[in-house]
Amino acid sequence: MGDYINIGRSVRKIDALSLATGADKFTDDYEIHDPLYIAILYSPVAHAEIKQIDVSAAEKVRGVVDVLYYGNVQRVLHTTAGQGYPEPSPYDALLFDRRVRFVGDRVALAAAETREAAIEAVKKIEVKYRDLEPLFDMEKAMDESAPRIHVDDEYTKIPAEYRPEQNLAAEIKIGFGDLERGFNEADFIEEQSYRMHYASHCAIEPHTSCAYFDDRGRLVIVTATQVPFHVRRIVSTVLDIPVMMIRVIKPRIGGGFGGKQEVILEPLVALVAWRNKRPAKVVMSRKEVFISSRTRHPMRVRLKTGVKRDGRISAIEMDCLMNTGAYGTHALTVLANAGGKVLPLFNKIENLKFHGRSVYTNLPVGGAYRGYGATQGYFAFNQHMDIIARRTDQDITDFFKRWHIREGETSAVFKALGEGKEGVSQVINSCKLDECIDRGAGAIGWHGKRGKRIESGRNRVKGMGMAIAMQGSGIPGIDMAAASMKMNDDGSFNLYVGATDIGTGSDTILAQIAAEVLKIPVEMIIVLSSDTDLTPFDTGAYASSTTYISGGAVEKCAEDIKNQLLDTASVMLKAEKDSLKLDAGKVIDKKTGKKVPYDKIAYHTLYIQDQFQIQAQASCTASESPPPFIAQFAEVDVDRSTGKAEVVKFVSAVDCGQPVNPVLAEGQVEGAVVNGLSYALCEDYIFNSKGRMVNPRFWDYKIYTAADIPEIITIVVNSFEKSGPFGVKSVGEIGINGPAPAVANAIFDAVGVRMYETPMTPEKVWKRMKEEGVN
């Protein structure tokens, strides 16, 4: 591995310079000539039927060109979830409907010559609602007396449990072994429920889309998306515009985290542009992002385990109830991941049952969010295992090391729980979780501080907690990525990928992979990504897939280029192909030492002899999804008098295979950790009794700033994943799974109370201490 010139090196992010200068364009920075500005009217009520809607006053506002609502827009059921086709999410959404299902549901839009006119117009749309009984408690969603939220012809594209008449958006049941026997064999049963709450992705760039026409009348959509190819397909379906008439361009994206895996605004700009033959533009305000885009699905996870005295788990039952909100976006797959990304970690449990249900409520809509269900599952799992380790008198680090899945092992859960269909069997090729646990424990001083309840001040006490997790690398059998390359006169290469850099640095690491195969500096690769006219297909930036699957496509493509370079060089050098190798932008004959630089090869092929262009394309799918592993440790300082839990140090040790770019890999983990801590301790959707979020702004939906964060240490533990290009696995999501349970375990270590519910605010910690009588 030592002879890599690009892989494993923290080469500079190729767009860092243009981003720092502010020159690189985000969607809102595109100069669109004379656009119509769109403003959207949202439902102020959680559940109602629109009795009457009068848009005449809105239409009269000076500058207003179009007002759209259910009365003049085609009714096409679809899902906004930007997933592969057929999407596993139910088709339960319309662009505009007669019925509104949450505060923030779309009612109408106005398109006008100015932003101000559009905003004024939506205020003048008169809507009379007939209130329907709202449903806010997911535990009651399936009661016979519960109001029904979807009453029309909603359906699923795939065979799946979907019963809207019971507000059931998805259901999954799997199991093996004999659960009853397992519980009977146990020395004790441990059973608890754990709850995670709503959260907003808070990408600093709000959702933004614009559309215009090219010179030949084709529709061009520039949009802040993680899934440009899915955008093209879904817009085509919903608006009945041929795919060939649509081009989607992804410019720079100001963060996604799953929030931009939704196709929310693109059909609106496309529709307004198409109807009016004018460019159109829409930018969400922060408030709109909070109330009307997508969120992390709240989930209640009940874990019941049968445990032997030595800590062996004889049976495990995981029951998940997920609130998908008003629409079923990712309702099946996030739910599946809560089990599928968690249960295989303890693969020696012979008796297992997983039961999950996603239910509709009249609350904001869940969606993809970094961690994708695994975060919710691991909050439960890691606290539960901490409880078991303590009850069996073991240090949790030893307990985890004894039971986690290892190289060469498998779990029946991999096959049983896929994303929208059955999963795939896989054997773990790479797992350095023991090393992650040991190095993380060392870095935080675990053994000297855990269980010591060190007093750090008056009424202040310290505690230590940890958590482990795995994720996946792409969706096996579903995700596909493609890449193409061509060679230029000077020996540089254009690399075209469908893969979508949303700020992660994927353009950079894909260039590194190509440059490594071709033994050239990364600067010799010119990357163009995510333009449906110019680049090949890719399912998009989600499911921790880009490095592993898109990287696989780039490696294959570059290997083809390499082969062509060798063929041409063997003619030019009159040498056997077998004796040639690539080295620093040249092809060298190992026997004679003769060499030919790439620019000469390009010149030769383009102008001199048997002319052709050195170019290649490749596609990549995955037959497995090798999990990265992580161990995360929190040192927490709890103020007994206020209940405030402050994280003073947080350590992550991650096995992501061979990191392509260590600084970018660490950046992924650290960003996920801070998001995870902020979510665990303070971010929260606060609803009033009518289902309205009352804090849709950054000053009271508080996300961490630089002044709030603890000392953060990230350790990258190298492993080699033989199924991935250059040994890579994923790293984008996994880091968000550990903060909440590690902090919860640390709070227990400090003050002896279990936090079964997030966010672990001072009020809640204080209340729990009161309940347990420990303060």
Added chain:
Amino acid sequence: MKISFVLNGRDVLLDTDPLRRLLDVLRDEFNLTGVKEGCGEGECGACSVLVNDKIMYSCILPVGSVDGSRVLTIEGYRETERYKVLQEAFTEAGSVQCGFCTPGFIMAAEALLSEDASPDEKSIREAISGNLCRCTGYSMIVDGIKIASRKGRGLW
């Protein structure tokens, strides 16, 4: 109303509603799109500019209030030696992920370093606590500012 100010070193004069947000004027009238809007309510700092060397949120600043002032955006600042040091340091430290917040952080770093050329960690964290970043987890931005402060000795 006629409003004049010095924008990135150039005198500008425009006739506009003094209550228009400075952010909109910068982006729409002068095409200075390095100034970003992330929240529109003075919380995220993506729209940060320097007004008479002080860091300000341009999304909550009426353009009338900068009449007669000096306004510096990333587009003006990027022409300076100080900027080049910061950019180099940010790139080296991995401070830039999606980059949407980066111009705002660089302006906040300039405001800090011009007050205190060798700030300690706590001062750095406080100085950038008016800027939100969801990608990096901040530590790499703090590192970037530390590197700039070291390498740019004498510039501030």
